[in-house]
Amino acid sequence: MLTTRGWTLREILIVAVLGAVFGVLYLAWVQVWLIAQAIFGAVTMDVVMGFWFIVSIIAAAIIRKPGAALLSEVLAALVQVLLGSPAGLLLLVTGLVQGAGAEAVFAATRWKNYRLPVLMLAGVGAAVASFAYTWVRFDYGALAPGLLVTMFALRCLSGAILGGLAGHLVVEALYKTGVLSGLKIDHERRLQRA
Numbered sequence: 001m002l003t004t005r006g007w008t009l010r011e012i013l014i015v016a017v018l019g020a021v022f023g024v025l026y027l028a029w030v031q032v033w034l035i036a037q038a039i040f041g042a043v044t045m046d047v048v049m050g051f052w053f054i055v056s057i058i059a060a061a062i063i064r065k066p067g068a069a070l071l072s073e074v075l076a077a078l079v080q081v082l083l084g085s086p087a088g089l090l091l092l093v094t095g096l097v098q099g100a101g102a103e104a105v106f107a108a109t110r111w112k113n114y115r116l117p118v119l120m121l122a123g124v125g126a127a128v129a130s131f132a133y134t135w136v137r138f139d140y141g142a143l144a145p146g147l148l149v150t151m152f153a154l155r156c157l158s159g160a161i162l163g164g165l166a167g168h169l170v171v172e173a174l175y176k177t178g179v180l181s182g183l184k185i186d187h188e189r190r191l192q193r194a
Contacts, residue, residue, distance in 0.1 A: 023079025101129025
């Protein structure tokens, strides 16, 4: 369980704000998915799924502490529930699973590596965890093996690109504005340049 030990008030507020902002964006992204699904079919969910992992990548890359990825996804899910998402409270489980998938990749680096390949792998980690969860929830075992492989590959690719790469680009854009000065990301980058 995440405690505030080692976390500053600023870091907690940043994760809370990211969770709130992306909770709203995630809810809006449902509309993008529904429109795309009407045009392109069922595998569209796997193509667009990576965006629903992005807050975990952004929060982890900025805060660089255990729990940031997990907490940000759960908060984003909570905001969606509070805004009336039709998925209801089950969305908290989804956020927990996706955040845990991303967090596991950062844990494997001992929360020390936030380079682009690791961020993309965190997106894949969230994709793998979410695929396992949706497998159980929606009985994917009844689907044709070829379709399952396609869905899994698309979800992993989406996690890497819409979660990891897009998350990296957002963090870089935020860093250039100076709003992340004084945070761990800023300290580490200054040390690298020194």
